[in-house]
Amino acid sequence: MTHTVTAPAPEAQRKKASDRAVAENKLGMKLVAPALVVMLLVTAFPMLQALWLSLSNYALTAPDDRSFVGLQNYVTALTDPLFWRTMAVTVGIMIVTVFFELIIGFVFALVMHRVIFARGIIRTSILIPYGIITVVSGFAWQFAFSGTNGFVNLWLPFVEGNFNWFGEQFPALFAICVSEIWKTTPFMSLLLLAGLAQVSEDMIEAAKVDGATWWQRLFRVILPNMRAAIMVAILFRALDAFRIFDNIFVMTAGAVGTESVSFLTYRQVIEQFQIGMGSALSVLLFLSVLVIAFLIVKLFRVDLAAARQEG
Amino acid sequence: MGNGSALRKAGIAVGALLILVWCLLPVAWIISLSFKSQESITNGSPGFFPADGGFAGWDNYVAAWENDQFRRAIFNSIGISLIATLLSVIVATLAAYAIARLEFKGKKLVLTTALAIAMFPVVSLVGPLFDLWRAIGLYDTWPGLIIPYMSFTLPLAIWTLSAFFREIPWEMEQAAQVDGATSWQAFRKVIVPLAAPGVFTAAILTFFFAWNDFVFGISLTSTEAARPIPASLSFFVGADPFNRPASLLAAGAVIATIPIIVIVLVFQRKIVAGLTSGAVKG
8 A cells, every 4th residue: 555665775765755755745635635625615614603503592583683692502402301302212213223224134145145046136126225215215115104005004914904103103113214224224235245255265164064053153253253344334324324314304204203313403493494503403413423433433342444444 | 964055045045035025115116106096096095006997007107297396306416416426526536546546644634534424414514504505605506415415425435436446456557658658548548447447336326325315405405496306206295294196206206216226227236346345345
């Protein structure tokens, strides 16, 4: 990866090498500058603005009443049971979806790793849920769960024909999770498939020769060797699931207690024009993502550098 | 051994079938729904397939296509996604080349920034961007969506591309020059063909992101001047999520999905390589 000259060299040559290093350094910075500017322009600057706006009482419905209120918006948000309910719903969705995606995604990865016939068809179809617009997935499942026009009630044996999935919190959350899991499991399974491909076949074969059962090979050889891939997949999917918005917007519009933190923030800003309060919620959402990322990295000791093959 | 391997083969076959059902059943469902007639939807027509007499033929597709707002949204989505993809890939290619090939200060900073932005909760930007875009006149315009799409696709594009660029045998460029090629020839004939698949993969993934985006699409637009397909679908008729013309929406959803299916069918191999190199290796 490194292309700088490191071999011991005479004085003149070393000077030349260091000139080259300086030029390379400059070129490198110039080449990454546009990317860095575009990335920060839309994130860092608005985030700083959100931080500032969150300290004021500012609503677009009454722009003249703007005033500095310090941390009042945060106190209001954090003492409101609504905030904690949306937080619980969001964390619940995150844990449930990532758990099922991990299990189902791993089974899919095992099958895709071993399957010989129809390999192309399977890998093509697994990309379809990944590519489909989340809004479309939300509609498809909303209509599927609908009592009047769907098929789920007819197909499930223990459910009444006219059961309304979107009338209560838990059934509605169930439907939302189904849409989310359906769409993102393929992505999870592809990440796990890549991890599976890095486990050495020799090692598995050796375990087999030593008389290890299939379960032993899975838990003692395969899983420990694809730890990094699993952890990266969990980290990415958990943060993604925590930001859930599209499915909730389409399927329930936040009704019957299905609001997520993202949805609450959106509603405050775009629908109710409460810029001050919305900004405070934006900052809290951002901090929650940081905390979750930190917890997952610490808890599971995810080595991102190793996963990116930086080291 | 023979018994175990037969069992395993059967298990894999069942698993493969399960994957196909998982991936294709909801797609088949939305297609089937799009052929149910409006009247049968209003009267209630439970079941996977259209009931007898409830079959609409192509009516819903014609109706969706004749809807001006929907046509306009398709046009917006295609234009915005393509421009965002093109710009994002150009900027990401420069950055990825530097990261893969050069030693410079701030390399870690770029990678860390990209990683942080990939995890950023987009909704938390909606408020400030809404405010900012209205102040500088970008609200409800194409650039108003292209810029955030670029910012959020750059991380994935940079990772995918730098993973690809690291694999390129750059010595071949010098070898070609030694053999008498000019630097331009060496670049065009040797490096471009090797780098093209990576650039292409990054472009597909970027396009998917832009095509799929919903949060920016509904928050930063207000009319059909810039509203993309996902936002347009969700606002198709009114905001009441419990009373929608399901089959018409389904037809619109199928139309919006066709470009994705075509891309998946044509570039399946590249997408898989890009996804896995971007997240696991790259």
